[in-house]
Amino acid sequence: VPRIGLTTWSGNKRMIKAATESGMSLEAQIRLVRYYQGQYYDSVRYGITRKEFELTHKWSVSTINDPIERKNIAKTILNDLPQWFGIPSSTQTYIDECQHMTMLAIKDQGKPVGFISLKFTKKTTLEIYVMGVLSDYHRQQIGSRLILESIKYAKINGYQLLQVKTLDDKHPDQHYALTRKFYRHHEFIDLECFDSLWDDPCLILVKAL
Known part of the structure; x- marks a missing residue:
């Protein structure tokens, strides 16, 4: 079935x-x-x-309510991903900001292995501010599980769009090419590229809910 x-x-x-x-x-x-x-x-x-x-039964997702725990989860996981988060100052900004956002996380026997932080932008739009999965847990559908749970959260709370920012195709980094492939696989579509929003070209992808 x-x-x-x-x-x-x-x-x-x-x-x-x-x-x-x-x-x-x-x-x-x-x-x-x-x-x-x-x-x-x-x-x-x-x-x-x-x-x-x-996916739902393989990996359970919990909402992290404690700001300190949010910060610690983000710090542990993002520091394990230097291919994506290799600029210390930018990574620290992500870690600090995660304290104040909705965080959904997956744990393996109590150990956080993946998380996604969601940022309110407009009444109709929720943004994936940052997401990460420990490198040892890649290709186990944890990212997909977090996306599904984020979509459910967005719908329940009345949002109509889910958006995410990443590096545009103009940038040669192969790790971010995988990031774009991941979001497009989950039916996010390219909305617009801003060449001056970041130091590198920034692509905004959106998914209608």
Whole structure:
């Protein structure tokens, strides 16, 4: 079975809660098509693919609420990734700023192995400020799991776009070529390149939710 799902109406809060807690994501919403006791409600469809289900059960994601723990997680993981975070001053800025943002993290037997920090930018847009996975845990779908959880978080909180900044294709760095490939695989699309936002050309990618 490649996918399971359900369709209900927006007034059925218990069914919606069951869907989201089981890992399903909102896939479709048709507004004001169900009429009940003098009021119109939306029709909503939730679903989860086999791949998403397997990711959900392989790696559990937790929200990190303690600012000090956020900082320590960011420090440990970003310092393990000099290919992406090789400028000490910039890396320290990421570490410091992570204290004040929503952080989702994956742990392996209590050890943080991956995290993503989310930054509010506009009422409709949530930004992936920084994400990292310990080098020994690459290619284990941890990054994909964090993206899926970030999408769920964004939808629940009413955001319509998820955006991320990275180096543009103009830059020859092969590690950031992998970064762009990762986001494009998750259906982020190129929005715009700013040559003067950073010292190097900055590409903004977005994903509609």
